[in-house]
Amino acid sequence: MKRSQARPTPSQLERPILSVDVVLLHADRAKLHALLLRRTEQPFLGALALPGVAVRVDETLEFAARRALVTKTGLAADHAAGLHLEQVATFDALFRDPRGRTVTVAHMALSAARLPIEPGSAGAWIELSRIPRGSLPFDHDEILQTTLSRLRGKLRYTNIAARLLGDTFRLEELQSVYEAILGRTLNRSNFRTKLLKIGLIERAGVMAGSTGAQGGRPPHLFRFTRQDVAAEDREFV
Amino acid sequence: MKRSQARPTPSQLERPILSVDVVLLHADRAKLHALLLRRTEQPFLGALALPGVAVRVDETLEFAARRALVTKTGLAADHAAGLHLEQVATFDALFRDPRGRTVTVAHMALSAARLPIEPGSAGAWIELSRIPRGSLPFDHDEILQTTLSRLRGKLRYTNIAARLLGDTFRLEELQSVYEAILGRTLNRSNFRTKLLKIGLIERAGVMAGSTGAQGGRPPHLFRFTRQDVAAEDREFV
DNA sequence: GCAAAAGTGTTACCACTACACCCATGC
DNA sequence: GCATGGGTGTAGTGGTAACACTTTTGC
Numbered sequence: 001m002k003r004s005q006a007r008p009t010p011s012q013l014e015r016p017i018l019s020v021d022v023v024l025l026h027a028d029r030a031k032l033h034a035l036l037l038r039r040t041e042q043p044f045l046g047a048l049a050l051p052g053v054a055v056r057v058d059e060t061l062e063f064a065a066r067r068a069l070v071t072k073t074g075l076a077a078d079h080a081a082g083l084h085l086e087q088v089a090t091f092d093a094l095f096r097d098p099r100g101r102t103v104t105v106a107h108m109a110l111s112a113a114r115l116p117i118e119p120g121s122a123g124a125w126i127e128l129s130r131i132p133r134g135s136l137p138f139d140h141d142e143i144l145q146t147t148l149s150r151l152r153g154k155l156r157y158t159n160i161a162a163r164l165l166g167d168t169f170r171l172e173e174l175q176s177v178y179e180a181i182l183g184r185t186l187n188r189s190n191f192r193t194k195l196l197k198i199g200l201i202e203r204a205g206v207m208a209g210s211t212g213a214q215g216g217r218p219p220h221l222f223r224f225t226r227q228d229v230a231a232e233d234r235e236f237v
Numbered sequence: 238m239k240r241s242q243a244r245p246t247p248s249q250l251e252r253p254i255l256s257v258d259v260v261l262l263h264a265d266r267a268k269l270h271a272l273l274l275r276r277t278e279q280p281f282l283g284a285l286a287l288p289g290v291a292v293r294v295d296e297t298l299e300f301a302a303r304r305a306l307v308t309k310t311g312l313a314a315d316h317a318a319g320l321h322l323e324q325v326a327t328f329d330a331l332f333r334d335p336r337g338r339t340v341t342v343a344h345m346a347l348s349a350a351r352l353p354i355e356p357g358s359a360g361a362w363i364e365l366s367r368i369p370r371g372s373l374p375f376d377h378d379e380i381l382q383t384t385l386s387r388l389r390g391k392l393r394y395t396n397i398a399a400r401l402l403g404d405t406f407r408l409e410e411l412q413s414v415y416e417a418i419l420g421r422t423l424n425r426s427n428f429r430t431k432l433l434k435i436g437l438i439e440r441a442g443v444m445a446g447s448t449g450a451q452g453g454r455p456p457h458l459f460r461f462t463r464q465d466v467a468a469e470d471r472e473f474v
Numbered sequence: 475g476c477a478a479a480a481g482t483g484t485t486a487c488c489a490c491t492a493c494a495c496c497c498a499t500g501c
Numbered sequence: 502g503c504a505t506g507g508g509t510g511t512a513g514t515g516g517t518a519a520c521a522c523t524t525t526t527g528c
Binding site: 494 | 502503504505506507508509510511512513514515516517518519520521522523524525526527528
């Protein structure tokens with residue numbers, strides 16, 4: 001940390017810029033969507049990218065991440081304040097940003113609702129399957145994949161799915177979220193039995209009326225038993 | 238990323254310093270040891286702390302982490318180059334360093350051997366139970382705990398323990414490493430059966446002669462089947 | 475009554491745990 | 502031969518996966 005007495009070389013005084021990038025996810029009709037930003041400047045003008053900002057000296061990474069969502073995508077500040085936000089990993093490849101050395105701390109944000117984006121802004125919700133590998137600028141493909149991998153991991157032993165759904169939900173909705181993230185189908189009967197047995201979710205009344213067009217038995221509503229994101233003793237999916 | 242046209246305020250131009258801190262771990266006689274550094278300057282002069290350096294503009298985080306080990310603790314450069322090194326998390330509390338805003342990327346390094354520290358240097362191997370909570374400066378306690386938690390997690394579903402042992406080892410040694418990290422005893426018979434059944438380890442001959450002072454059956458030697466750190470399908474401890 | 479959606483039960487299988495017992499060596 | 506460390510087997514238990522079946526609604 002102490003600078004040497006001799007005249008410092010440029011590489012000893014120049015420092016990497018620190019930034020944050022945010023992957024905001026939302027589950028809509030059994031599909032995962034990410035909030036992307038259409039770039040309005042070079043490089044990668046016009047491309048869809050993750051929202052991000054340089055970190056200021058007087059703010060935390062979490063603060064910077066929420067600031068990125070608000071200022072870059074037109075998300076309402078109070079909406080951004082309520083999002084689940086957690087650090088994923090730090091990306092540091094030397095030439096990841098052609099403008100200069102920037103190290104970025106990737107964050108995962110989860111939203112229970114498809115939050116409204118300010119129409120004039122550059123933000124847009126994009127379904128994940130419509131983001132081909134290699135289509136995002138910088139190293140944002142890698143950041144997205146790492147984030148999804150992290151989400152997949154935490155889904156197996158935490159109640160993090162609660163952050164992607166409203167207070168109450170049908171079991172079929174919950175299962176859809178799990179299936180969308182895990183990328184495989186789950187057995188309906190076993191899914192219900194297990195999640196109830198380990199006490200991850202509990203009943204919250206019955207939904208009024210049916211859901212489908214052709215009728216069908218009205219579903220129960222459920223809620224997560226814990227409001228905070230907590231780890232279970234063992235994996236359960 | 239684009240600077241505003243108006244005259245920038247200090248907080249818009251000042252940036253956090255980026256650093257790395259390294260938790261180098263080694264398993265010795267069923268105990269985990271960490272490489273710590275006795276500080277030779279303020280603040281926290283004389284205290285034991287994690288090795289760390291500020292990141293230069295032209296180096297990766299991994300490079301900086303190895304540089305920290307070599308320059309701060311007197312570890313041989315070729316030894317440092319062979320260590321398993323992975324990113325853990327980024328720590329960003331506003332006042333974590335009294336000298337100024339510094340964001341640090343914590344790294345976990347694992348060594349198969351108790352690497353020799355240069356005698357004149359400030360480095361020392363300290364057994365983890367001899368590092369009381371709250372005894373490390375800065376937020377290094379939190380960094381250490383987070384690193385151990387990560388190691389504990391990866392132990393459950395990867396072969397990362399291979400990085401803490403030599404090429405071949407007795408099963409009892411391996412079990413000791415697992416027990417030291419998990420903080421609980423494991424059943425010898427089941428441990429052996431499971432690790433062999435899932436193919437995590439394989440036999441590598443029989444050790445010549447006995448180990449104990451009072452005799453005993455000569456143990457088999459084992460090795461990990463995979464040399465790279467890879468995830469299993471399911472947790473196994 | 476029929477189709478659709480949701481809820482429940484059953485069974486076979488597999489994995490995990492705990493424990494006991496057997497084997498090979500030094501002294 | 503006995504203590505010690507290492508290797509192997511097994512029975513009981515509990516969780517999981519696959520599947521069939523029942524309930525409740527709309528039309």
